[in-house]
Amino acid sequence: MNINGALDTKTDCANGKLLNPFVHHLELDTTYEKIKTALLTIILLPIRVVVICCFLVAGWLVATAGLWGLSEEELMEKPLTGWRSHLKVLLAHLIRIIFIIGGFRLKIIGDLFKREVAPVIALAPHSSFVDSLAIVYMGGPSIVAKGETGNIPLFGKLINFTQPIYVFRDDPNSRHNTIKEIIKRATSKMDWPQILIFPEGTCTNRSCLITFKPGAFYPGVPVQPVCIRYPNKIDTVTWTWDGPGALKLLWLTLTRPYSYCEIEFLPVYTPNEEERRDPKLYANNVRKVMAKALGIPVSDYTYDDCKLLTKAKEMNLPHATSIVDLQKLRHSLGMASTSQEEALVECRTNLDLSKVSYNEFTSLLNIPSMEISTKLLYSIFNKDEYGHIDMREYLLSTLAINRTTSEAVNIAFKIYDQSGQGRLTLEDFKKAVHYTLALTEDTATEIFHQMDINKLGYVTFNSFILYAEGKPELENVLYRSKEEKFVRKHGQFCPSEDYGKKRD
Incomplete structure (x- = not known):
């Protein structure tokens, strides 16, 4: 039976269970894992935290220098050039080193295309703050993010240096302004960074791809879909609505000897005329391509x-x-x-x-x-x-x-x-x-x-x-x-x- 075409994608027909992408359970089940985590908390965690903090402060200093003398209006009016753009490359390298220190081993599949070919990047499934590893690998594209993220101590400067497009959800005009800014940058002749968007709009447990928001697809320009995976025995990175908090995830991740991440760059998706006229159709078709590459179902769950x-x-x-x-x-x-x-x-x-x-x-x-x-x-x-x-x-x-x-x-x-x-x-x-x-x-x-x-x-x-x-x-x-x-x-x-x- 097809339940409004929706439940087929959220139901495991073999056992009749519902699939909930907003839940993640994380427990150390074996005595071995508990003892290993305890030992590495004492031996490895302090070293990693100290070194990471040093590089984080260094990154903050680089971002502060790069933003020196720029007003918010100037930052949004034109892309960074000259020495500022070189500092942005340096910053991306510093943040990538932080992930290496944290034990992350990165595997790249496919090729990242330049802005001239694909002005917009759609990254999914979005499941963790660790997804920022993909952002630094790409050299710091402009992300579409919540307005509050710009005020986070230390990290706010790093994010601002990517010239993000902020969404202020309390502003009734924010959605319209965000789409307008995405269209302006994606179709601009200026050398703006690529725009990276998490089209799901919220974090999931990667069991499916929920409904893509159409914002990234309004410009009607080619989009490069990017899939991200974490093929680890114990999933310490997934940060969902119902699950471990950020501090617990950070602790368990930093006490793993290694954590693995795969980033797959799919071929650029060029929309046809019908998709250019209908951003929702465009978004849905890109989602199908990504779900097929990931080997997971699509779902009609949304950010709402x-x-x-x-x-x-x-x-x-x-x-x-x-x-x-x-x-x-x-x-x-x-x-x-x-x-x-x-x-x-x-x-x-x-x-x-x-x-x-x-x-x-x-x-x-x-x-x-x-x-x-x-x-x-x-x-x-x-x-x-x-x-x-x-x-x-x-x-x-x-x-x-x-x-x-x-x-x-x-x-x-x-x-x-x-x-x-x-x-x-x-x-x-x-x-x-x-x-x-x-x-x-x-x-x-x-x-x-x-x-x-x-x-x-x-x-x-x-x-x-x-x-x-x-x-x-x-x-x-x-x-x-x-x-x-x-x-x-x-x-x-x-x-x-x-x-x-x-x-x-």
Whole structure:
């Protein structure tokens, strides 16, 4: 079965598992690896850190010298020339030495073409800050990066020296300005550096290629696709939404004797007329070429999906890592346009949803039991050895993710209300605020007892909202966004014209 043409690329048909490109698990499983890492942490890590810091400071000094006397406007108006361009080559060599000191062994496949042949380079899959190794090998092309990266201590100077194209995601006009700048540089007669872009827009675990953003393809000029691989026994470089933090990855990488990286330069892709007119088509076709070279599937995941995952994690929703799969599976089953889940929450009198079988699940939601999508949807929540799920977790994950935080809490109160009278006991209250506000059990217990001053044994949603008023630690999580705070203070929020553009 083809589920909207999407799940075929994210599902392992052999075992019926969903593929999540935003998750990376890293543990040292064997005693040997743990002992080796401990020894190298003592012996090798300090030496590498000291030498790397020395070269990093040297690189910063070179970048500072190269940027001396240049204003931000001048840096963006024309490419570096003369002695500044020579310093840029020196800087690339210094940073490459840092990777060598860090134990990286680089293998190059294919040839890098010059700007005259391919003004734009598309690098994928993007999975780590270590991908910058490819950037320094290419001599420091201009990258398209988040505006905040220019303010990172030490590294900001290094990035600025490549004359990057910054994207300011808080600026409603940033996307338009970024595309305009990419087109200007890619089609310019001046000797600008090649433009390097990570078309996925976020880091993944390299299990697939997610949707390419079309920004790099708007100019309609030839693009050189570049594939990057890390064929290591233990993957210490992948930095995803759900996985080890940057410091842990850096520590484990620098305590490996060697780390291997492969960069493959594919033939330049020259667009046809239809692709020049349609940047999304152009981006999609380049992605297919790269996926074939990498031997991995394509997927319809996007950067926006990663933002959805971030929100789910902040709220601590049940099975947050699968929230995107949940939404897509519901859509494939035609549930996005129904109110079946809402009706179930409102009319759940006498229904025990804590343990629901597969047949009960399909009956409650009125969905076909034989569909692959239905089975995959159920499997996300099926962690019970007897084959039952907690239907309340499903309903909360489904209904809360697209609501404001305070609305999500209200939904959680309804879902975990066993009395049917809007009253939550201590145990139910702890679950409701744990899965929406990420409150710990101890914190939730303390709040409950402070609210239940009359020892009634229950609290209500309204009493919780009243209790939260004037308590900054609760207000900050209950009203996370500026818009939610505006509504709370002034009533119904009416977006301005600028805000509407920002949301688009």
